[in-house]
Amino acid sequence: MEEKKYVEPQYAEEEYEEIDIMELLRKLLREWKLVLKWCAVAAVVGLVIGFSIPKEYTVTSKMAPETVSKGNSSLGSLASLAGVNLGSISSSDAVYPDLYPDIVSSTPFVVELFPVQVDFKHKKEMISADYYTYLSEYTRKPWWVKVVGAPKRALSLFLGLFREKTEVVKGYDTLNPSALTAEQDRVAKAIRSSITLGVGKKNSVITLSVTAQDPHVAAKISEEVIARLKTYVTNYRTEKSRLDVTYYQQLYDKSQADYFSAQSRYARYVDSNQGVVLQRVRTEQERLQNEMNLCYQLYNTCAQQLQAVKAKVQLETPVFTIINPPQLPLKRSKPSKVTILLACIFLGGVAGSVWVLWGRDLIASVKKKEEENQ
Numbered sequence: 519m520e521e522k523k524y525v526e527p528q529y530a531e532e533e534y535e536e537i538d539i540m541e542l543l544r545k546l547l548r549e550w551k552l553v554l555k556w557c558a559v560a561a562v563v564g565l566v567i568g569f570s571i572p573k574e575y576t577v578t579s580k581m582a583p584e585t586v587s588k589g590n591s592s593l594g595s596l597a598s599l600a601g602v603n604l605g606s607i608s609s610s611d612a613v614y615p616d617l618y619p620d621i622v623s624s625t626p627f628v629v630e631l632f633p634v635q636v637d638f639k640h641k642k643e644m645i646s647a648d649y650y651t652y653l654s655e656y657t658r659k660p661w662w663v664k665v666v667g668a669p670k671r672a673l674s675l676f677l678g679l680f681r682e683k684t685e686v687v688k689g690y691d692t693l694n695p696s697a698l699t700a701e702q703d704r705v706a707k708a709i710r711s712s713i714t715l716g717v718g719k720k721n722s723v724i725t726l727s728v729t730a731q732d733p734h735v736a737a738k739i740s741e742e743v744i745a746r747l748k749t750y751v752t753n754y755r756t757e758k759s760r761l762d763v764t765y766y767q768q769l770y771d772k773s774q775a776d777y778f779s780a781q782s783r784y785a786r787y788v789d790s791n792q793g794v795v796l797q798r799v800r801t802e803q804e805r806l807q808n809e810m811n812l813c814y815q816l817y818n819t820c821a822q823q824l825q826a827v828k829a830k831v832q833l834e835t836p837v838f839t840i841i842n843p844p845q846l847p848l849k850r851s852k853p854s855k856v857t858i859l860l861a862c863i864f865l866g867g868v869a870g871s872v873w874v875l876w877g878r879d880l881i882a883s884v885k886k887k888e889e890e891n892q
Contacts, residue, residue: 560866568855576851638732740844
């Protein structure tokens with residue numbers, strides 16, 4: 519019986535092309551002038567980009583809202599140690615701080631900022647206009663935005679020749695938050711992008727940032743957003759109590775009028791029947807007196823209830839503590855010309871190095887193959 523010999527399979531050794539780092543460095547050093555030219559061109563592009571982007575100023579402010587919680591205080595303490603905020607979960611208030619960013623970005627809140635009067639510098643002159651006009655007519659854009667949007671505008675003009683002419687509504691004189699025009703929607707989007715509101719997870723501190731191309735506009739809009747957010751939250755929390763005040767005020771006014779009327783009737787009757795000892799006169803006098811006392815009790819009760827609901831309105835009015843109020847910025851927040859310049863020089867150096875190491879050889883090989891095929 520023949521023995522089978524085990525033969526080890528022979529695997530073909532895979533050949534890997536090693537990259538000679540030193541050779542690449544020597545190649546770069548030989549072509550350092552070309553790489554430097556790429557960096558110079560990239561630096562010029564970076565300067566053009568940096569000076570084309572309009573200056574923007576950012577105003578940052580912080581405030582701490584008052585929260586109303588009905589949860590277990592011990593549970594909240596334990597949760598705070600773990601970094602969890604149970605204030606919004608156990609809060610009896612439906613508008614808790616975590617919803618403030620959604621409120622500020624909502625369309626009804628944004629369109630309320632349209633008529634805000636702002637002062638800004640335009641061509642070395644201070645101009646006063648509403649925020650809507652400032653965003654739609656006085657804000658600058660980089661030149662490439664117009665270049666990129668030119669074909670779209672040309673196409674819109676061409677298609678407009680074949681459409682029925684409709685009246686274009688400009689401004690916000692006819693404003694419907696649920697049906698904004700194209701221009702109004704564009705301005706509303708610009709406002710949303712310029713306002714950033716964040717809420718701290720642990721301490722619920724609100725951080726508001728407003729960006730504008732003029733520092734006075736950024737500071738003014740920051741003040742308006744804070745004031746309107748306060749008004750919104752205050753109106754929500756005190757809405758029920760304010761309705762109660764209106765209701766009890768009506769009861770108070772009616773009970774006061776009834777008491778004064780009953781008091782006048784009693785006084786007239788007593789004055790006209792002085793010295794009369796008839797029983798029916800005494801009975802009528804007692805009836806009028808009882809009616810007056812009853813009206814007085816009702817009047818006194820309504821007065822007490824009215825004062826109670828007025829005190830409740832004051833109790834439910836939230837308090838916003840301004841930690842860092844809006845201040846007029848002295849320096850622009852963006853663009854950072856140095857950062858743009860360094861980034862472009864770096865990218866230019868990388869692109870030049872890639873071109874020197876592999877780009878030219880790749881293009882030369884492609885041309886050579888095309889010549890051989892021809």
